[in-house]
Amino acid sequence: MTHALKITNLKKTYAGSIHALKGINLEVEKGDFFALLGANGAGKSTAIGIICSLVNKTSGNVEVFGYDLETQREKVQEHIGLVPQEFNFNVWEPVIEILINQAGYYGIDRPTAKERAEELLRHLELWDKRHQQANKLSGGMKRRLMIARALIHKPKLLILDEPTAGVDIEIRRSMWAFLKQLNQAGTTIILTTHYLEEAENMCNNIAIINQGEVVESTSMKDLLSRLNVETFVLDLKEPLESLPEMEGVTLRQRDTKTLEADLDKSRSLNFLFEKLSEYDIRVLSMRNKTSRLEELFMTLLNTEKVQNQSTDNKKNKTETDTEVLS
Amino acid sequence: MINKKHLTAFRTIITKEVLRFLRIWVQTLIPPAITMTLYFVIFGNLIGDAIGEMGGFKYIEYIIPGLIMMSVITNSYSNVVAAFFNAKMYGHIQEMLISPVPNHVILLGYIGGGMARGLTVGLIVTLVSLFFSDLNIKHPFITIGIVLMTSMLFSIAGFINAVYARNFDDISIIPTFVLTPLTYLGGVFYSISLLSEFWQTLSLANPVLYMVNGFRYGILGVSDINPWISFSLIILFTAALYLLAYRLVKKGVGIRS
Numbered sequence: 001m002t003h004a005l006k007i008t009n010l011k012k013t014y015a016g017s018i019h020a021l022k023g024i025n026l027e028v029e030k031g032d033f034f035a036l037l038g039a040n041g042a043g044k045s046t047a048i049g050i051i052c053s054l055v056n057k058t059s060g061n062v063e064v065f066g067y068d069l070e071t072q073r074e075k076v077q078e079h080i081g082l083v084p085q086e087f088n089f090n091v092w093e094p095v096i097e098i099l100i101n102q103a104g105y106y107g108i109d110r111p112t113a114k115e116r117a118e119e120l121l122r123h124l125e126l127w128d129k130r131h132q133q134a135n136k137l138s139g140g141m142k143r144r145l146m147i148a149r150a151l152i153h154k155p156k157l158l159i160l161d162e163p164t165a166g167v168d169i170e171i172r173r174s175m176w177a178f179l180k181q182l183n184q185a186g187t188t189i190i191l192t193t194h195y196l197e198e199a200e201n202m203c204n205n206i207a208i209i210n211q212g213e214v215v216e217s218t219s220m221k222d223l224l225s226r227l228n229v230e231t232f233v234l235d236l237k238e239p240l241e242s243l244p245e246m247e248g249v250t251l252r253q254r255d256t257k258t259l260e261a262d263l264d265k266s267r268s269l270n271f272l273f274e275k276l277s278e279y280d281i282r283v284l285s286m287r288n289k290t291s292r293l294e295e296l297f298m299t300l301l302n303t304e305k306v307q308n309q310s311t312d313n314k315k316n317k318t319e320t321d322t323e324v325l326s
Numbered sequence: 327m328i329n330k331k332h333l334t335a336f337r338t339i340i341t342k343e344v345l346r347f348l349r350i351w352v353q354t355l356i357p358p359a360i361t362m363t364l365y366f367v368i369f370g371n372l373i374g375d376a377i378g379e380m381g382g383f384k385y386i387e388y389i390i391p392g393l394i395m396m397s398v399i400t401n402s403y404s405n406v407v408a409a410f411f412n413a414k415m416y417g418h419i420q421e422m423l424i425s426p427v428p429n430h431v432i433l434l435g436y437i438g439g440g441m442a443r444g445l446t447v448g449l450i451v452t453l454v455s456l457f458f459s460d461l462n463i464k465h466p467f468i469t470i471g472i473v474l475m476t477s478m479l480f481s482i483a484g485f486i487n488a489v490y491a492r493n494f495d496d497i498s499i500i501p502t503f504v505l506t507p508l509t510y511l512g513g514v515f516y517s518i519s520l521l522s523e524f525w526q527t528l529s530l531a532n533p534v535l536y537m538v539n540g541f542r543y544g545i546l547g548v549s550d551i552n553p554w555i556s557f558s559l560i561i562l563f564t565a566a567l568y569l570l571a572y573r574l575v576k577k578g579v580g581i582r583s
Contacts, residue, residue, distance in 0.1 A: 014583065052424045055583050074426035082424050088417030092349070097342075104338025105425035107331020149421075 002066040004030045004157050004188035005051065010060035012046050012212075020046040022212040023060065028190060028205070030065075030156075033183045035199035035220070036192045038209035044192045045085065047209070048161055052082045064157060078106065081155030083146045085162045091135035095126060095145060098134060099152050106153035113152065120148040124178070140171040147175070151182075158182065159190045164198060176202060200224070230288065232272070234259045237282040244279045335427045336435050343409055343439025347446075354405070355447060358397045362451045365393055366458045369515065381517050381548040390455045391542040392514030395476065397451045399509060399534065400501065402444030402477045406436050406484030407497045414488065419581055429575040433485065433568075440481030441474070448473060461545070468553060469544030475560045476537040482567040489571070489580045508534045513542075518550045533563060 005028040012021040021043045028034045038044045049055030051062055053073060062069040064076040089098045096117050103113030121127040124144040129137060137145060143163060150158060160179070164172045172195075180202065183189050193199055199206065200220065207217040216223065239256035249272055250262040259281075263272050276283060347354040370386030380388040413419040422432050455461060463469055491497045512534030518526050529535055540556030543549035549556070575581070 049583070053582075054420055054423055056578055074428075077424060077426040080424065084417075084420065086417060088420050090413075090416065090418045092346075093342075097345075101338055101342050102421055102425070104341075105335050105422055105427050107329075107334045107426070109334055153425075 002030070003063070004028045004032065004065060005190070006061075006063040007047070007051075008061040008063075010047065010050065010062060011058045012043075012050060012055065013058045019212050021050075021058075021060075024209065024212070024214045026207055026214060026217060028157075028188060030188055031183070031186060032188055032205055033180075033203045034188070034190045035203035035206040036190055036209065037196070037199060037206065038192075042209045043212040044209055045161060048082070048159055048190075048192070052080055052159065053077060078153070079156045081150035081153065081158045083143075083150045083158070083160040083163050085165065087142050087146065089134055089142075089145065089149065092133055094131050095134055095137070096121070096130040098145065099149055102149045103152045108153060116152055116154075117148070120151055124148050125174075140167045143167055144171070144175070147178070155187070157188045157190070161192050162194060163191070164193065164195060172198075229262050229264055232261050232263065233287050234261060234276075234283045235285045237284050240281065244281075246275045246279075249275055331426070332428060332431050335425070336431050336438070339422070339427075339432065339435025340438040340442065343405070343436065344442050346409060346439075347405055347443045354401070354443060355450060358401060358447045359450050359454055362393050362397055363454050365389070366455060370458050381546070383546055383548070384459070386459050387546065388517075388542075389515055390459060390461065391545045392512075392538045394448050394451050394455065395473070395538050395541045396509050396514050398444040398448040398473055398477050399480045399537070400505065401447040402440040402480040403484040403487075403505060404501060405443040406440035406481045407488045407491070407501070409439060410436055410485055410488035411491050411494075411497050414491075414581060423581065429572060433482075433571055433575055436485055437478055437481040440484055441477040444477040444481065445473070448477075463545050464547035465544045465553075467544075468557070469541060472537065472540040472544055472557065472560065475557070475564055476541070479537075479560060479564045479567060482564065482571050485571050486567065486574065489574045491580075508532050513538045513550060533559070536560060 005026065007024055007026040009023045009025060010021055011019070011023050013019050024043070024047065026047075036044055036047070046055055050057045051064070051069070053069070053076075057069075062076075064079050067075040067079070069076050093101070096114075099117035099120065100110060100113045103116060104110070108116070117130075118127065121130055124147060126137075126141060126144055126148065129141060134142065134145065143166075147160075147163065150160075163179075164175055167175065176198070179189060179191075191199065191203060203220055205217075205219050206223055208215050233254070236257045236259060240253065240259065241256075243251055243253050245251075248264060248267055252260040252262075254260060261272060263269070273283070366386065369389060374385035374389075377385045379385065410419070413422075452461065487497060487500050511529065512532050513529070518529045518535065521529065536551055536556040536559050539549040539551040540553050540560065543551075543553040543556070
């Protein structure tokens, strides 16, 4: 089966022997909504840069819809649309010209480009701003302009590198709706984001990159099923003087009227409320402490860190032993 | 292989570049027209009458081809160096790098933009010169050939400068410390036959001399250099710089990490 994206043993070493990617493997299926997560400097942007021909790879293979990046670069480029992290359009150009020019680079003639630009600008609520210079747009509008620009040539694979960074919640939600609609229409989407709630809500599959290596690549469902404990924040009606001990629930007190409760995944919420009722604790409202994915993400990164430290310690020990022996 | 899509991309880059310099016409088209008008007034009318004839022509007639060529050279160069450096600096070069635009098309697009501005300014300066002197072109094809090739050559040179430039200083160092001296010492204002043998020989190492004299031959029919040598050297320089610029883009120097 042809994948939307297939990366094999991809390596990138920058000048000064900085290994940004240490041989990553990744497969994204057609029609998928895929999350690519990782801390800052993990290698996500380098990987995206290579896929989009902005960064030269050191070795390895990249295939997009079966086309090889090395030998069929133009075909690969025709299939990809990129929404980069930083605003990178010519801010002195009018909005509509940015889209028409981008279409031109893909060989789309001006009349067709105008039609597509109108369609996208209307859809992303930028039509009224079409003759305005891009530097006059607000942050949210600039983000939407970059999405429109990435879609002007109707790519089959859309890569979004933190598309909602710095965007207010209302626009973020409308962008989510738009992207979901796009995905349902058949566009494969790869999303990198720091809003893990965004990845959790939108994506079907996920890969986590850490220090240039893929440490996890699985379905979102599978990853979330590994979460054993969920933490809830409870706002209490009356102040609590002392913290009761409850079997099966770990409680922590934030302040006299706020509790944090760690609930084992095998227990139901009814169990928690029954226990609270036993101690006559009345709850006004309740929310998840963090996104579930955020907890897993931190756990995975910490596990990696501990493993690396342990490897480093062993290595150091061996080196010390060698020194002693020699 | 260049196909229809590539031609559309090429047209897009040129249109974008032309619209860019037309949008800022106060910075790009007016200053050279004013500077050259001053040259015509001071060197042509005021000092020129005292100088008398040069190469069998009135001094103002003699310097007009050189001044037109000087405008073409500086404007072709500065258009590409500024446009490509800005595209690099502000990241919109990525719009082309992620698209299926071949490296030759990117390069030719910017060169086309540089030539469009160089030739537009050259035409403006030519029109201004008509207020000061008549212009009878002796060899139209040589004139057009030389001006086109020179404009192309300096557009490529501007592109190479922009590829290596890392900050705004880097795009002004070459025009200030290399291009301007070469242009002023390239026979714009004088015939090298007026110089001593040593300086004549040294002047022959200045590539601008061949372009100015080639153009002057096209317009007036006089030159310090055999026009075919001028033409051949310009073609040689253009081909060499084009290959260098293409190699730089292909390797991604300054644009791909």
